[in-house]
Amino acid sequence: LKSPTLRRAFNLRCVAAFVEWAMARLLLPILIPLALLPDRAGAFEIANARPRPINRTFNSSLVDFVVDAIGGEAGIIKGPLGTLFRNCLPNTLDTTVLYSGEVPGYSGSIPDSFVITGDIPAMWLRDSMNQVWPYVRLLKAAKAAGKEDAALERFLFGAVHRQAASVLVDSYANAFAFWGPRGVTGSNHDDQTFKEFQPGAGVANAMEDLRIFERKFELDSLLSVIKLASGLHDAAPGEAARRFLEDPSFVPAVARVLSTMQEMTSCASKSYTFQRRAQEPTDTLSHGVGFPCSDTGMVRTHFRPSDDAVIFDFNVPGNAMAAVELGRLQ
Secondary structure (H helix, E strand, C coil): CCCHHHHHHHHHHHHHHHHHHHHHHHHHHHHHHHHHCCCCCCCCCCCCCCCCHHHCCCCCHHHHHHHHHHHCCCCCCCHHHHHHHHHHCCHHHHHCEEEEEEEECCCCEEEEEEECCCCCCCEEHHHHHHHHHHHHHHHHHHHHCCCCCHHHHHHHHHHHHHHHHHHHHCCCCCEECCCCCCCCCCCCCCCECEEECCCCCCEEEHHHCCCEEECCCCHHHHHHHHHHHHHHHHHCHHHHHHHHHHCCCHHHHHHHHHHHHHHCCCCCCCCCCCECCCCCHHHCCHHHCCCCCCCCCCCCCCECCCCCECCCCCCHHHHHHHHHHHHHHC
């Protein structure tokens, strides 16, 4: 490959492929024997932890079918591992859907879904994508088999809308509060992180916007928005094209993701700063901008997926994800 850009993208794809292979080599030898273990008369027990249907935050006929077919009494996986599967796969739908409704679109209403991270009543872009990703894969498999779950499909498109709308609120934020009934604003109002709310109005603390729960810039958070949308497009291409174009937030959000990434290729950029009074140095940025760096052509990130500050700004896994997801976006 003669082009340095293509060479860099190829190398990042190789890194991503190696990580996926290594995880498979580590996890599969553990999980497969567990699935084949006989249930030895109560050697260990796992209780059914699913809420009753009336108490679940969202119900999906497709997910319930898969849960019963694989982990049910007559399912493929028996015993405690089957119960564990029944508890885990639907857990996001059972317990973390704070809101699933509709908002105005270009022509009629469009779905809107707010998925909290679990123990905190806020929606992280990265977390919510990963929480619903198994259902995207199930939806794709179901459609290939000629089965439908319209409610689950609308819920997933609603998650895409909420993520896109959140990016338009602030593309440097990683977590957002639900501005409505049962919503809880963040506890990070003392964070010092500034933005211009209106062109020419000067900068103010971004945390004055109560829709922002936390404003730690993480490259993978932005890319999670693209990944979820691309995954749904793979699962339902015709429906996705129509819904994305009906959503007033989607195309502007994609443009904002790209412009933010372009801005963050420069080590001289001061468009994002962040400081917090913290006991741990990884919970804030040195001098508000992080450690010094030199431009490489990659995209900077100030925090890792763990929400801890980075030392080296050009995080390789995040840029590997960028190479993959921007390729899918094309």
